[in-house]
Amino acid sequence: xxxxDLVLRNCNLINENSISQVDIAIKDKRIEKISxxxxxxxxxxxxxxxxxxxxxxxxxQVHFREPGLTKKR
Numbered sequence: 451x452x453x454x455d456l457v458l459r460n461c462n463l464i465n466e467n468s469i470s471q472v473d474i475a476i477k478d479k480r481i482e483k484i485s486x487x488x489x490x491x492x493x494x495x496x497x498x499x500x501x502x503x504x505x506x507x508x509x510x511q512v513h514f515r516e517p518g519l520t521k522k523r
Contacts, residue, residue: 452490452491452492452493453475453477453490453491453492454475454476454477454482454483454488454490454491454492454493455476455477455478455479455492455493455494456475456476456492456493456494456495456496457473457474457475457476457488457490457492457494457495457496458473458474458476458495458496458498458503459473459488459495459496459497459498460473460497460498460499460500461473461474461498461500461501461502461503462500462501462502462503463484463503463504463505464502464503464504465504465505469502470486471486471500472484472485472486473485473486473487473488474488474503474505475488475490475492481505484505
């Protein structure tokens with residue numbers, strides 16, 4: 451039985467002023483493991499071929515229009 455739902459292979463992890471090549475394992479919609487190599491099996495594996503990944507980054511240009519401007523969506 452697979453340990454993870456998804457493993458992203460060969461990611462460029464951008465984190466705190468550094469970039470490193472890692473695998474990222476996801477289970478139940480949460481990042482469970484980040485490592486240079488993940489040997490455990492997953493239901494699905496994707497080789498992202500050096501694409502950048504920045505866990506936890508949000509779009510700081512989002513305008514929620516709160517409080518009081520929700521009609522301007």
